[in-house]
Structure formats: C-alpha cells, structure tokens
Amino acid sequence: MKNQTTIYITDQELISLLQIDEQKLVDTETILDSNNIFNNQDYIIINNDGKREYTQIGAEKIASYLDKNLVVLVKHWFSKREQEISISIIRDHIIDNVSSLILHNNQHFISTLDLINILQTEKDILNMVVLEAKHTQDDPLSEEKDYYIEIDHDGNQEFYFSETGISKIVFCLKKRLKKEKDKLYWVKTSGNIFKTTINDIIEKIKKRQKNINSAKNKAKTRDKKTCQVTNVKNEKDEITKRFNDNKIKFVAHHLYSQNNYPHLADSIDNLITITETVHNNFHCNYMGSYNNPCTIDDFIQFVKKYYPDNIKVIMWLKDQKGKLQSKPKPHIFNQNPQRFLPPSYR
Amino acid sequence: MVTTQTVHYSRQSLDNLSPDILSKIRMIVSNYKYEEGVLIDLASFIVERNKTQKQKKVISPKKTKELSINQIKKKIYEHFEVEDTDSLKKSGLFQLSVSGMENLNLSKKETWEKLYRKFIGILPGEENETSYGCINGINIFKYNRPWQIFDLDPNKATTEDIKSAYRKLSKIYHPDIPETGDKQIFERLTSFYKSLTQTFNF
Numbered sequence: 001m002k003n004q005t006t007i008y009i010t011d012q013e014l015i016s017l018l019q020i021d022e023q024k025l026v027d028t029e030t031i032l033d034s035n036n037i038f039n040n041q042d043y044i045i046i047n048n049d050g051k052r053e054y055t056q057i058g059a060e061k062i063a064s065y066l067d068k069n070l071v072v073l074v075k076h077w078f079s080k081r082e083q084e085i086s087i088s089i090i091r092d093h094i095i096d097n098v099s100s101l102i103l104h105n106n107q108h109f110i111s112t113l114d115l116i117n118i119l120q121t122e123k124d125i126l127n128m129v130v131l132e133a134k135h136t137q138d139d140p141l142s143e144e145k146d147y148y149i150e151i152d153h154d155g156n157q158e159f160y161f162s163e164t165g166i167s168k169i170v171f172c173l174k175k176r177l178k179k180e181k182d183k184l185y186w187v188k189t190s191g192n193i194f195k196t197t198i199n200d201i202i203e204k205i206k207k208r209q210k211n212i213n214s215a216k217n218k219a220k221t222r223d224k225k226t227c228q229v230t231n232v233k234n235e236k237d238e239i240t241k242r243f244n245d246n247k248i249k250f251v252a253h254h255l256y257s258q259n260n261y262p263h264l265a266d267s268i269d270n271l272i273t274i275t276e277t278v279h280n281n282f283h284c285n286y287m288g289s290y291n292n293p294c295t296i297d298d299f300i301q302f303v304k305k306y307y308p309d310n311i312k313v314i315m316w317l318k319d320q321k322g323k324l325q326s327k328p329k330p331h332i333f334n335q336n337p338q339r340f341l342p343p344s345y346r
Numbered sequence: 347m348v349t350t351q352t353v354h355y356s357r358q359s360l361d362n363l364s365p366d367i368l369s370k371i372r373m374i375v376s377n378y379k380y381e382e383g384v385l386i387d388l389a390s391f392i393v394e395r396n397k398t399q400k401q402k403k404v405i406s407p408k409k410t411k412e413l414s415i416n417q418i419k420k421k422i423y424e425h426f427e428v429e430d431t432d433s434l435k436k437s438g439l440f441q442l443s444v445s446g447m448e449n450l451n452l453s454k455k456e457t458w459e460k461l462y463r464k465f466i467g468i469l470p471g472e473e474n475e476t477s478y479g480c481i482n483g484i485n486i487f488k489y490n491r492p493w494q495i496f497d498l499d500p501n502k503a504t505t506e507d508i509k510s511a512y513r514k515l516s517k518i519y520h521p522d523i524p525e526t527g528d529k530q531i532f533e534r535l536t537s538f539y540k541s542l543t544q545t546f547n548f
Contacts, residue, residue, distance in 0.1 A: 107446055112548050123548045130546045135500040138467050139490045143541045145446070159546065163445035170439065192438030195445065 007081050008044065008053035009074075017077055018063060018070055028062055037061050090189050094118050094197045101201065102160065104148055108198055109160035118194070119173060119187055129172045141168055163195060211266035216252035219271035225250055227275045228313050229303055249276040253299070255320060260293035269323050272299075272313075281306070296321045360525075362390040366476045368526050372518040410471040418458045421466045463489055479531060481515065486531065492538035505543055512539040 015025055042058025056078040063070035097118050100111035116126055133141045141147060146165030150158045170191035177184040226233045253274050258265040283290045286302045300317050303310060371385045428434045431452055444450060451457050462469055474483040481495045493500040496511035521529045
C-alpha cells in the first residue's frame, strides 16, 4: 500500500531517467527480486498487472546494479520531486488563504490575517517585522504603495498589503528566521511563488467572469428574451414607458446570489431572465439592497407576493430549486466563505 | 544673536542662490529667528566670492567613481540570491518586489540604477546632490529614504520628532510659501510623513 508521505518513482519515469528500455528494467527486477529488492520496502505494486513504483532506496538499488554512477541521477530526481511537492503544498496554502485578495489603485492587496496565514507566522511577529520594514533607511514601507488601510463600520483599521509590501516583509522575516531552517524555507518559497500564484488566481477570476457572462447570455436566449415574471417581451413595459422611451432592459438574475454561492454563478440553471425594473424591485425594495445575499426561496416569495398569478414561473422556480440543490457545494465553500471575486472585479 | 532690524536684500542676491541654499536659510530663520534678508545677502556674498575664487584657481573637483553596470548587477544579484540576469528574471521574489515598476528594460543601465536605488542604497555620486528635489543631499523623487530626508535616526526618532521635522520642511516647501514653496515636493514629503507616523497594531 502507498505511504502518503513517501515519494515514489513510476517504472516509466525510472526507465526514462536511467535511459534504459522496459525489458532491461524487467530483467534487472527479476535478478534483484530474489534477494535484493523487497515489496513494500523498495517498491509497491500498484495494479493487478504487477506494475511497480519505486521508493528512493529501491530506485537506487536498481540504478546501482546497472551502473553505480547512475545513483546520483536517482538522488537528484528524488530531491527535485520532494522540492516540487513542497512547493505545491505551499501554493495550495496560498490559494486557500487569499480570500481577501482585492484590487486597489491597480495593485493587488491581501489582508493582514491572510498574510499571517500564508507566511505561517504570528500577529506579534508580523508586528515586529512590519515595524522593522518601516524603520529601515532603504525603501521603508510606504502607505498606498506597500499597504493601505480599510476602516470598517466600527472604525477598526484593517491593513492590506500589496505585492511590494509583502516582498519587504518577506525580506525582513528571512533575516529573522536565519536559524530556523524549515520556517525560513516556507517564508522564502511563499515569497517566491506568491506572484505567480496570485496571477493564476486572477486569470481564473477573469475566466470565471467570462463564463458567468456567457451563462447569462444563454439564459436570455433560453427565455426568448422575455421577462419570466411579467411576461413582458421586447416592448416597452409600463413603468419604463411612463418615464422614458428607451427599450426595455433585460437582465439575467442569479437566483442564488453570485458572490455568496460562487459555485452556482456560471450555471444557467441559476439564472432567470427578468426586466431591469423587476430586478431592481427585487434587490432594492424586497431584499433591501443589492449587497444582501439572496436565494431562490427569496425570489419565489417575491413572485408569490407581487405576481401571484404567474403560477408557471413559480412551478419553474421550484424545479430549478431541486436541480440547484443537488449540485454539491465546493468543499472550500462549506469551510470558509471565500471572496472568490474581489469587489473590485464585481 | 537675534536681530530685530529689518534688512531689505537685493533681488540680485536672491538670484544668486539655489533653491537648496534658500531652503537652508528658511530653516535657519524658522529655527533661530534670524533676519532672512541678512542671511540672503551673506549667502549671496559667499556664493559670489566662491565663484570669483574658482575662476582664479581652477581646482579639479573630486569625482566620485561611478559604479559600472556589472558592479550594479552584482549587488542586485546578491540581494536576490541569484547568479545572473536570467535567474533574476525568473526569481519570484524579484518579480514580487518589482510589482508596479513598469517597463523594466534590463538591457539598459538606467534600469539597473533604478533597481540599485530601490534595493541597495544610494548610488555612488548621488550622495550629496543639490539639484531640484534634493533635501539633505537626497533626491526625494529618485529615492524612498524618508528618514534621511527628515534628518532622523529611524531607531531613535519619536513621533514628535517626525512631526517636528515635517513641520520644518513644510515651512519651506508648502505651496503657499513664496519663493521656496513647491507642490510636488510638499506632496512627496506629506506621503513620507504619513508612512513614518503610521502605527501598526495587528
């Protein structure tokens, strides 16, 4: 059985590394199987065909039997793979801790809390390091460029750090952690991969927005550009007509709000075509604000209250509710609500 | 000595003096309450005399040796723990540190100088500049060295010291001050002041 913490090399990777053919490997295995390499120690069998994956010790034994000089190649391969795995762990850790990612003055910033989590440090230590970065002669921390402050409703300050701010903090933290090898490696690697990871996330966000727009267009086509609540087609509705002569604007409304149910944001099942007037009435008057999260139940209640005759749409909404509820929520959503879309992108 | 007598300096005296000298005079006036006109005339006299002396005796100025592009590169490589320009470009920490610095053309010396100023320190030859935008020998537009510009020790200065240094400089560079006021310089100083007085408590 595979040990999750052990690194294995597949037979194909070993063949390619040692530059031998498959038969050579099989022959070597046959010779060494008798008393030199052992199952679950030097290798594991991964399927019924007897396909093997080797541990470092096992791979070194194979290499050593073929040519002692090849052992160094195996050592190098395992060390590189170990490094790749640790980088991937740190990258995942960054992805899980940038829910505060926000665009401010054309720069990306993250909150202090996210920064503490990413660097796996503590508030007190970060405080000291930030003071150090502020009290340096050369290029100390600058407001707006390296950090900015957001003030919440209660007047509390929250600091957000930019990429340059984070780099300054990483440099100071590196000096402080000189003797703590593991922590130093983590901080150094986090600093090294932060930008590329953030760029990947931003790309994903942009792609997601593209998918949402595409789903909205599809929903409008599905609904034949007709308001599903008022049945108004591309003519002037009463309210719009009274105030101006503009064409009616149709919008695709998210039944489960896109920011609070990000996994449903680009699903056509979560969209319904309505007029802009109905949309505003629902969000502003019925829900209180566009910022308040809404669900399909809110919309059903809204329709029942203001358009009780439209049985058809109520039935349809109930069907959609069944479909949408069966969609599994992403694990991360249950764990910690993510700001998948920074407000600046909304 | 504090003078109470008003002295009217000549326009010519004023024209002889660089903004840097005028700033210094304003600072002395503000700190010691000396008569501004007397100082301007005195400074003008010294400047004139120096000019005449220079004309008489040609002294070759001591030139600070500039760093070569390779010396600059070496310092940057050391800072980012890389071997060469290729690995510098690939360094994630370098990419993170230069975020927002647009059009970094690493084939030009001026780009490397820019990086040196940001990550290493003052370029040899730029230590005691007196041109426009220079305060305490530092060009405030080229460098982010607020402690030096405010003439403060970062490890000892209190918030009061920072405020007082800012106030002194404001008396010279505030846009409302005739002759020495300068909007751009004042804005930069204000941004330095904000960053230096920021308290962090997470």
